[in-house]
Amino acid sequence: xxxxxxxxxxxxxxxxxxALGLAFLVSPLASSSPDGxxxxxxxxxxxxxxxxxxxxxxxxxxxxVDGMEDESLSTGLAGIVGxxxxxxxxxxLFGIFHARRPKADGAPQTRASATAG
Amino acid sequence: MHVPDGFLSAGVSVATGVAxxxxxxxxxxxxxxxxxxxxAPMAGLVxxxxxxxxxxxxxxxxxxxxxxxxxxxxxxxxxxxxGTIAVAIxxxxxALLFADxxxxxxxxxILLIAIIPGWSGLAIFFGIRKFLPAGRGSVVSASFVAAxxxxxxxxxxxVLLYAIGGSGNAPVSTVLAAMLSVHFLVGIGEGxxxxxxxxxxxxxxxxxxxxxxxxxxxxxLGSDVAVGRS
Numbered sequence: 001x002x003x004x005x006x007x008x009x010x011x012x013x014x015x016x017x018x019a020l021g022l023a024f025l026v027s028p029l030a031s032s033s034p035d036g037x038x039x040x041x042x043x044x045x046x047x048x049x050x051x052x053x054x055x056x057x058x059x060x061x062x063x064x065v066d067g068m069e070d071e072s073l074s075t076g077l078a079g080i081v082g083x084x085x086x087x088x089x090x091x092x093l094f095g096i097f098h099a100r101r102p103k104a105d106g107a108p109q110t111r112a113s114a115t116a117g
Numbered sequence: 118m119h120v121p122d123g124f125l126s127a128g129v130s131v132a133t134g135v136a137x138x139x140x141x142x143x144x145x146x147x148x149x150x151x152x153x154x155x156x157a158p159m160a161g162l163v164x165x166x167x168x169x170x171x172x173x174x175x176x177x178x179x180x181x182x183x184x185x186x187x188x189x190x191x192x193x194x195x196x197x198x199x200g201t202i203a204v205a206i207x208x209x210x211x212a213l214l215f216a217d218x219x220x221x222x223x224x225x226x227i228l229l230i231a232i233i234p235g236w237s238g239l240a241i242f243f244g245i246r247k248f249l250p251a252g253r254g255s256v257v258s259a260s261f262v263a264a265x266x267x268x269x270x271x272x273x274x275x276v277l278l279y280a281i282g283g284s285g286n287a288p289v290s291t292v293l294a295a296m297l298s299v300h301f302l303v304g305i306g307e308g309x310x311x312x313x314x315x316x317x318x319x320x321x322x323x324x325x326x327x328x329x330x331x332x333x334x335x336x337x338l339g340s341d342v343a344v345g346r347s
Contacts, residue, residue, distance in 0.1 A: 006321050008155050015162045019169040027172040031182035035174060036299040037118050037275065039181040044292050046285020051123035053216040061216035063172060079172050082210060087165035090206050094157035097149050
């Protein structure tokens with residue numbers, strides 16, 4: 001190792017701070033142009049085959065907080081909520097997995113990294 | 118790349134739904150086997166990070182933007198099974214809470230954004246690494262190329278679905294040319310973001326990057342016991 005070795009918790013917390021920062025501060029600056037697929041669909045004349053989203057009226061639809069006037073803040077807050085919920089859901093799901101695995105009672109879990117490939 | 122409802126026929130949506138359910142089911146099964154103490158928080162972080170970065174549309178050409186798909190990034194970081202599940206979680210959250218990506222198209226989007234770019238990207242990543250010397254630089258370079266190509270492959274897969282059951286009338290060949298060219302540009306962004314992210318983690322903790330586990334053989338042996346300890 002060359003650099004200082006950082007703990008797992010530091011990496012995860014640091015990564016989450018980066019994700020929250022990107023979602024809150026940078027996402028309002030993102031390009032609002034149509035994405036690649038939308039562009040192609042428009043140019044090739046099939047954009048109209050898209051149906052309205054069934055949940056288009058939901059409070060966070062299109063990455064904005066319903067009723068909030070400040071657009072940057074609205075996008076940023078929606079981003080924070082999304083990052084938090086995504087992290088929470090993933091942790092919950094993977095946590096359940098982990099809890100359900102047969103416990104080896106402190107024995108080295110050789111399976112875990114050895115067969116990951 | 119999020120496909121809205123209506124672009125593809127009901128039949129195609131059902132088929133991609135079944136395929137995605139199979140892919141996710143298999144990933145869940147395999148992830149259970151390989152989940153170590155450190156992988157659960159890393160997979161959570163990867164999901165949260167992919168969600169955040171998917172919001173950051175970058176311009177790729179006049180009036181056109183692109184954003185990270187994240188499949189390749191997630192699979193290089195936490196392996197094909199946890200990586201696929203992490204991106205699928207992002208897509209479910211986006212479809213249910215943010216009205217992004219159609220509900221009947223959810224299977225299509227999991228296929229096109231999580232499974233196909235994830236698995237193809239990881240295969241390309243390891244394929245490239247075979248020809249490069251072992252080292253962090255190789256991991257970063259392979260990440261760039263793998264992520265770039267994974268987006269082009271996903272675009273190709275969309276056109277395949279369009280050819281089978283697209284609602285539009287445009288000829289498949291023109292849609293193919295348009296999709297591949299714009300997604301090559303999007304892929305460059307995908308490659309840069311993926312390489313930067315993998316590079317940042319590999320620089321401090323290569324043992325936390327699935328695609329770089331071989332770089333730390335002596336650490337890997339006792340990693341599950343010693344992780345986060347020093």
